[in-house]
Amino acid sequence: MKDPIGFLRRQQEADTGDAAERWQRMETFYNRRLWHQLTVELLEFTLIPCFPSGDNLLQLYENFISDFEHRINPLSLVEIILRVVRQMNDAQMALSLLEKTWEKVNRERQVGSQQQRAFTLGLAALLGDGIYNFGELLMHPILESLRNTENQWLIDTLYAFNSGNVETFFSLKTNWGSQSDLANNEQRLKEKLQLLCLMEMVFTRPANHRQMTFQEISHQAKVPVDEVEMLVMKALSAGLVKGSIDEVDHKVHMTWVQPRVMDLQQVSFMKQRLEAWCADVKNISILVEDHAHEVLG
Structure with a gap:
């Protein structure tokens, strides 16, 4: 059983200063059923530095926001949920949450379209921190509503991420660059795409020929040679690949790559x-x- 007040008070005890005061204000708004004020507080609070890392936003949603999300303004709810899914490692769970939110918004506002829904799902997948399985989304029938429309570029971008194609992604910049969420996170998207590029390089090589030089990875992923080792270390720590790094000969040997929907x-x-x-x-x-x-x- 959910205990929103208990969750808020535990956060108050764990934090100090401005964060503790914000938790206290949210408890007051929640108890007094001041939903508008609570929503405004949440929109501001979920942007402060302590939330983009770890699973803080996800914990906030599961233990608090989900208890009264039906009281939140639909557009504000979508904005908050988009921030939440970026911390979800399971692509299917992220899509399910977005679909549930979209259905709720449509019921309350009686507006929306398949294209808007597909567009929201696509953006969330690109920005989601733990989402690397784009094949699963590309198989989703809802994306068909974007084909041969002005938003076809989003499908092309998702395919570029799925195959780790850095060049294609930047060739589409005139399109995704006009979307503030994507444009403001260009560096983050590039780093994610470079990890996917490394995964694709491992996937496309025979199991007995997965030794790659730093130079090869640098050329394919469009990353400076002196940053290749850090890229590989990130992929290893995220569990996307398994292998070892030869710092002397500037080579990596991969033994496994995370399974994906192709x-x-x-x-x-x-x-x-x-x-x-x-x-x-x-x-x-x-x-x-x-x-x-x-x-x-």
Whole structure:
């Protein structure tokens, strides 16, 4: 059972100064059912420096906001939820929360469209801190509403992220650069895309040939050579890949990459890999048969 007041008081005890005062104000607004004042406080509070990291926003939503979200102005609720999903590591959970919020907003306002809903989902996926599985979203039928429209660029951008294509992303800057949420987070998006690029480089290589030089990664991910090691370390710490770094020879050896839902192009590539593997197995089988008599004597 939720205990909003208990949650607020625990936060008051843990924080000091302005943060503690804000928690106290929110408790007062909540007890007096001053929903507008509480919403304004939340919109300001969720932007202060302590919230962008960790799962602070997610904890705030689950333990407090979800108790009275039906009282929040629909547009303000969407704005808050977009901030929350950026801290969700599970793409499916993030999409479910966005869909639930969108349905609530539509019920209350009786407005909206499939395109608006798809656009919101796409932006949230790009900005979500723990969302790296774009293939799952690209398979969602709701995105079809954006095809062949003025917002087609968003689908193209999602595909660029899914394949870790840095060049394509920046070729679309005239489109996404006009969206304040994306433009204001350009560096953050670039860093996320570079991680996805590294994942794609590992994915597209055979399991027995996953050694890459710093120079190769630098060229593909569009990152300076002296920053490659940090990029790889971020990917390792986030659990996106597994492997080791050879600082002396400036190489990395990858042994695993986080599974993802593949788009059609990636499936086609995997098919080619399997066909090549089958051909190798057949050749080895023939070789063994041809030389079996030498082994058996």
